[in-house]
Amino acid sequence: MTTPPGPGDGRLDPTLSAIMSERRQLINLAYRLLGSLADAEDVVQETYARWYARSPQQQEDIESPGAWLTKVASRLCLDLLGSARARRESYVGEWIPEPLPDRTEWINGRSGGTTADPADRVTLDESINMAFLVVLESMTPAERVAFILHDVFRYSFAEVAEIVGRTPAACRQLASSARRRIRASRAPATPAVQRAEIVREFKEAWAAKDIEALIGLLDPDATAIADGGGLVSAVLRPLEGSEQIARYLVDLAGRALDLTILERTVNGQPGVVLQLADVTVAVMAFDVAGDRITHIWAVRNPDKLRPWTTLTRAAHPGWPKPKPSS
Incomplete structure (x- = not known):
């Protein structure tokens, strides 16, 4: 050797x-x-x-x-x-x-x-x-x-x-x-360009708090699941149905007035990142079948957002580092 x-x-x-x-x-x-x-x-x-x-x-x-x-x-x-x-x-x-x-x-x-x-x-x-x-x-x-x-x-x-x-x-x-x-x-494959457009329309409808538009983009039997890990607030059970999900999202956007919704690639596919004061607080991935969103996975657990926090600091070099835990 x-x-x-x-x-x-x-x-x-x-x-x-x-x-x-x-x-x-x-x-x-x-x-x-x-x-x-x-x-x-x-x-x-x-x-x-x-x-x-x-x-x-x-x-x-x-x-x-x-x-x-x-x-x-x-x-x-x-x-x-x-x-x-x-x-x-x-x-x-x-x-x-x-x-x-x-x-x-x-x-x-x-x-x-x-x-x-x-x-x-x-x-x-x-x-x-x-x-x-x-x-x-x-x-x-x-x-x-x-x-x-x-x-x-x-x-x-x-x-x-x-x-x-x-x-x-x-x-x-x-x-x-x-x-x-x-x-x-596996759902029938949706072309990448169409998938990206659907996620973009979802992001725009959410930002506009347009319940009807959101319902139209969601499959009637859509499911939304959130993961807070007990560290941050998140719904503990899956949300079922397009109307329930749409109303929850609009209510959330109404309560978080400074929420920024960004289009990002998540696990190789179109997704959404939520930021408050430039801090990533949630990452959302989607599954799309045809022209409707069938599944939403929203990760809020900060332990799972570490790579996204690193990206935020890279984009903002002056961003303060987290204080070491005592």
């Missing part, structure tokens, strides 16, 4: 470079498995900690460090998914996956690999949209890991089996079951 360079000697350890180059891949994988960027970062940090806990000889004995890192991260995610279900039973209100801002790195995944089941393969950009992540939440941990590793990141079932601890045939069945869930939840 290459000897790590000394301080200031100007040399880059090629092994270290190769190991660190896997970080984005691991974050991509862990986020899709967990639906939480914060948890994904914790998993990747623990994965690297386990790598560097190994002796130089043990590291050198690993034929493919990237595969080793993926296996460790995936197993950590599998364990975390099991405990997450118990944690979410005590979560205040509804739990929604953490929304991601518009960053192309989130749709960069593994290149190459198996090309089996091409008709069922989901695209990497599709695998981060909110509707997709919500369906993943309905799967068992093993289903989710097998499906994401095989159908999204293109690992063979032999590789998946080694990670999940089951036979390749069992992993194939897990992925097949997950695939059926995905297909059953």
Whole structure:
């Protein structure tokens, strides 16, 4: 193994470079498995900690460090998914996956690999949209890991089996079951341009407090779900029906007079960001079928808005940093 360079000697350890180059891949994988960027970062940090806990000889004995890192991260995610279900039973209100801002790195995944089941393969950009992540939440941990590793990141079932601890045939069945869930939840595809226009019209109707326009943009059976995590105010149960949702939104806009409604890309699709005094207080993702909005997911939990807070500070360099908690 290459000897790590000394301080200031100007040399880059090629092994270290190769190991660190896997970080984005691991974050991509862990986020899709967990639906939480914060948890994904914790998993990747623990994965690297386990790598560097190994002796130089043990590291050198690993034929493919990237595969080793993926296996460790995936197993950590599998364990975390099991405990997450118990944690979410005590979560205040509804739990929604953490929304991601518009960053192309989130749709960069593994290149190459198996090309089996091409008709069922989901695209990497599709695998981060909110509707997709919500369906993943309905799967068992093993289903989710097998499906994401095989159908999204293109690992063979032999590789998946080694990670999940089951036979390749069992992993194939897990992925097949997950695939059926995905297909059953899919609405007819709406062209991207039309989807963006519908969200834009929604934003304008909301800003204008136009109840009738909002009702016309919402499917009669639309559902709106909010996630405050018990840290901020949010409706604790889903809102059902276009009229109920529209009236709630208009009432909200009437009470928050300085509310700013912005169009933003959320998890790779058109969405809306709400700001009060330039502070992001909610991020909303949408599912659209035909010319109507069928689902709205509004994340208000400030712990899940951390990437959006970072973006706000980047846009406003003079923005004060948060005070450290005492």
